[in-house]
Amino acid sequence: MLGFLSARQTGLEDPLRLRRAASTRRVLGLELNKDRDVERVHGGGINTLDIEPVEGRYMLSGGSDGVIVLYDLENSSRQPYYTCKAVCSVDRYHPDVHKYSVETVQWYPHDTGMFTSSSFDKTLKVWDTNTLQTADVFNFEETVYSHHMSPVSTKHCLVAVGTRGPKVQLCDLKSGSCSHILQGHRQEILAVSWSPRYDYILATASADSRVKLWDVRRASGCLITLDQHNGEKSQAVESANTAHNGKVNGLCFTSDGLHLLTVGTDNRMRLWNSSNGENTLVNYGKVCNNSKKGLKFTVSSGCSSEFVFVPYGSTIAVYTVYSGEQITMLKGHYKSVDCCVFQSNLQELYSGSRDCNILAWVPSLYEPVPDDDETTKSQLNPAFEDAWSSSDEG
């Protein structure tokens, strides 16, 4: 590390390299820290987490009790011990609360004034954060499994919604109604994700084992159906291509949008080249996946070699993305983990599970020194300690 600093100072190395090396080192040191935890508000399992992309300070969580909670992750106290408090929440007494379990929440990508949430009660609600009122509600015929809004797009405000029906619906926030339907899947859509690189590219994953890449401007169907065997590409073949040998549960683009990761109930995770749909054949081994709904996993960003954090039963498995090696399993939850998010500014991981807890995994680079009872006192050099006392004897 000192070598990096001096190389950066003398101009021998790019500053970005130091930042990447430090981020990677911190991610490798992720572990549960007794000094940090997240206030427990949910009464049911936590299905989804999202950290706002602007500052990385506020986190939304949606639970299977229909409650949505907003946490402040920033440590503004001087103490090392810090609990992330809930700033506000849409609880069961709120008039607009979702009736059933909330499956996905997402911040509005450009600021924290708004967020969207979708739930099993067949609605997608758009909330105003400051007043905690619903600004808009979209109703669907089927239960909503997942929704996503493009993180980079400035040209459109479409929210892609995946429901139990085989059609992907695109809802326009500006006009307040559903503007597009993408047809092509045969069963329920378990995950949708916009590309972080291009405004109009959308990936959808369905229970019929297929993952399709769409350009939403194109009228005539999907661009590519991903094929795990990398067979011949021809139009008629599309129907036989499968991305996994079971339901495809989760989708995640890497932070540069060049690759796409998918997980399926065949206990495999696959890495795809998102421009031509080719299976890169990186083998992560068995990635246990028993989830009947979507699995929300996440990729780190800003490290020299990216890591993917996948919920694996009641642990979180960490793999390097491009080489497939398993780095570690983060153990800490009591029941199965449903979702995890990565805070890329501080290299912290937050995970929510069915045991109603959100755990914070914080990089620990130094061995913690055993607690000293006189920590507060010994901060100060005795020479500077205030010896003044108000008693008459003093």
Added chain:
Amino acid sequence: MSFSQEVDPNVAPGAPPHRPRVPGRACSWRDPIRCRRGARPGGGGAGICVGTTPSSTGLRDDKLTPLSSSRLGTYGEGGSPGLLGGTPGEAVRHCSAPEDPIFRLSSLYPYLFPGIIKSRDMSRKRHRLVPETTGLKRRRKEGPVESDPLRGELGSARAAVSELMQLFPRGLFEDALPPIALRSQVYSLVPDRTVADRQLKELQEQGEIRIVQLGFDLDAHGIIFTEDYRTRVLKACDGRPYAGAVQKFLASVLPACGDLSFQQEQMTQTFGFRDSEITHLVNAGVLTVRDAGSWWLAVPGAGRFIKYFVKGRQAVLGMVRKAKYRELLLSELLGRRAPAVVRLGLTYHVHDLIGAQLVDCISTTSGTLLRLPET
């Protein structure tokens, strides 16, 4: 002087890793006592003298002189009598020793200080994980270790495939089937799966091996040498009505297309097969239906192999499951008599189980242990 003599035995062979302290946390002289658990009396004493902050913080210099006298007080209290274990006398002597040896000792602090007894291996593992530059230090993965009975193979997938072909019992099928190895078996011999996949893909592209979908599990791929496949298929279809179609298939399609599956358009347009010929191929067992208009490549007569394989796999898994604590030493498993259901050989199945991650491979001091995963 006695002081320096006491120093020497404490220079432990192999210095413990330097533990960077959280700066700002000044040590109190009571720290070392607590940490001294289990250390030798002399060593403990020397450790106490040195203190726990690295010289870089500079706090130690302030602390030494004013507090050394107060330490006598703490010793008088009998801070941790159990730990000191009868050496208060020596410790006191260290306190009253002149300043020089203490400063000299400080430079040896990383070697003397026994360290906090708290999960040393975790810290060692973590230091191993921290990358030097941008290269990552890999932690030893709990995968198949170099255990004698199974692992002679390091590196190439090709060598692994050849070795696995030796394990295949040809006599069982009267030589009508080409020797088949499974992809999961290759994983158990080649440690890095991605590398194994890439090498197999290269071999497939060069035309040396064919990968075939074995029907029972969409994930199980069989690997066959192309030459073996060709000879066996020709022998099997000898004199039958579909021989012509099969020969045409082997001559034109096999070298051209290395995929696992074939589509309608491909067969009719590119290779000029008629529907009747495709039906012949399906009857011959060379193609199996996958979907409307697409077929998997198949091995004729592989049905028996698949039946033995599935039964054998279940039987070997059952052997591990019935063991106490659902775990078995690899050497013990290989030494047991195979149940009659296992026709393909215990080693064959064990390779497959390890590679398919149906059992967890744990390295122990008595060899590799196979344990059923909890999930």
